[in-house]
Amino acid sequence: MPSTAFSVKEKDLPKKDYLNTIRLGNMAADTARIVLEFNRGVIIKRSFILAPQSGFQWRLVIDLDLMAKTDGLKQVTAEWYDNSVAEEKREAPPVRNRPASKPLIVLDPGHGGKDPGAIGVSGVYEKHLTLAMAKQMRDLLLSTGRYRVKLTRDKDVAIALYARRRFARSAGADLFISIHADSIKKPQTRGLSIYTLSEKASDKEAEKLAESENKADIIAGLDLSGETQEVTDILIDLARRETNNHSSFFAEKIVKEIKQVVQTLPNTHRFAGFAVLKSPDVPSVLMEMGYLSNTEEEKLLRQPSYREKLAKATVKAVDAYFAEKHKANFN
Ligand SMILES: [Zn+2]
Structure with a gap:
């Protein structure tokens, strides 16, 4: 995110058994981040931004699903693979992607x-x-x-x-x-x-x-x-x-x-x-x-x-x- 003034304290954030920690902070003059660490594999089902409504300010909503304990790695791999395939299908942006290898x-x-x-x-x-x-x-x-x-x-x-x-x-x-x-x-x-x-x-x-x-x-x-x-x-x-x-x-x-x-x-x-x-x-x-x-x-x-x-x-x-x-x- 762009540089952000967080009004909440890390220690005041809700705790859940599968959510290990939430960390907030500014990484550089112009970049801030929120890090969520989970005890278990999770999948991002969807994420979206909600305009101000019902007394709330702007909201970034991330819906997560817990993975089944047994197939976590397989699921992560499959998910990653799906995303990279989808990524490839999207039109490549007109930027130079110059690998260090052979010309x-x-x-x-x-x-x-x-x-x-x-x-x-x-x-x-x-x-x-x-x-x-x-x-x-x-x-x-x-x-x-x-x-x-x-x-x-x-x-x-x-x-x-x-x-x-x-x-x-x-x-x-x-x-x-x-x-x-x-x-x-x-x-x-x-x-x-x-x-x-x-x-x-x-x-x-x-x-x-x-x-x-x-x-x-x-x-x-x-x-x-x-x-x-x-x-x-x-x-x-x-x-x-x-x-x-x-x-x-x-x-x-x-x-x-x-x-x-x-x-x-x-x-x-x-x-x-x-x-x-x-x-x-x-x-x-x-x-x-x-x-x-x-x-x-x-x-x-x-x-x-x-x-x-x-x-x-x-x-x-x-x-x-x-x-x-x-x-x-x-x-
Ligand atoms: Zn010709």
């Missing part, structure tokens, strides 16, 4: 379900390639023993863009990599590119791409009511410069590694307002693996061995990112 990489295979994403010259769907790539990356990252990895989807399902972001944030991700493949009207264009968030797109093409990727939710018929434009705008405003710096720092690492193994677009690191990159506190990049509108590149992207090259280069970049971040205490 968590969240991989986000673009599109899925009703939304195929771009469709390749041979008819291959972007959503299948992005999922295949994410799984390869996950396996490689895990095999280093240095990272934890989560996928926003590991099946062919539609997920709203804000939900992908929220997933990364509530999981406490240290890095977020969204995986895509592009398609444009110029069939000769090919090459990989890496995007980080910017309200100002680096060029018209980048702007158009972000626009079409951001349409994923509309295509999949997903409910966007979870996030209004206003909230999205606030999130952009809140996007900390620090997080953007980290995202760019990581994007540069990927570019450096990937340039050595596959063809990239000129100005490989690009900027655009992708909805999925708007977490204010999770460094995020979006990888456009290549163009499904280019016959040759589409064929390459369908080959697991080609994707393996991309995945390996990405893992090297992740290694370099965390190594330098650690060295520079860039946190």
Whole structure:
């Protein structure tokens, strides 16, 4: 409770055989507590606050049930388990929950379900390639023993863009990599590119791409009511410069590694307002693996061995990112 002046004395409080003691006190300048110690296991049946009535002031009511003596521990365990399950089902609050263990990489295979994403010259769907790539990356990252990895989807399902972001944030991700493949009207264009968030797109093409990727939710018929434009705008405003710096720092690492193994677009690191990159506190990049509108590149992207090259280069970049971040205490 907030700091409280108790008008009752501990010794004047009622005694019951199962209630050992009641202690009152201020713990800190702004916190007070009431501690009830029982001789037996109890269960909180319900607790609520009653507004002033019938001559009483505000009341906090806690209804307790005594546990059967024999199954106390079992009951406590069951109760605790039920609560933690219920806890998990509730939507995770948007706070960073950063465990001290290995860094968590969240991989986000673009599109899925009703939304195929771009469709390749041979008819291959972007959503299948992005999922295949994410799984390869996950396996490689895990095999280093240095990272934890989560996928926003590991099946062919539609997920709203804000939900992908929220997933990364509530999981406490240290890095977020969204995986895509592009398609444009110029069939000769090919090459990989890496995007980080910017309200100002680096060029018209980048702007158009972000626009079409951001349409994923509309295509999949997903409910966007979870996030209004206003909230999205606030999130952009809140996007900390620090997080953007980290995202760019990581994007540069990927570019450096990937340039050595596959063809990239000129100005490989690009900027655009992708909805999925708007977490204010999770460094995020979006990888456009290549163009499904280019016959040759589409064929390459369908080959697991080609994707393996991309995945390996990405893992090297992740290694370099965390190594330098650690060295520079860039946190
Ligand atoms: Zn896409």
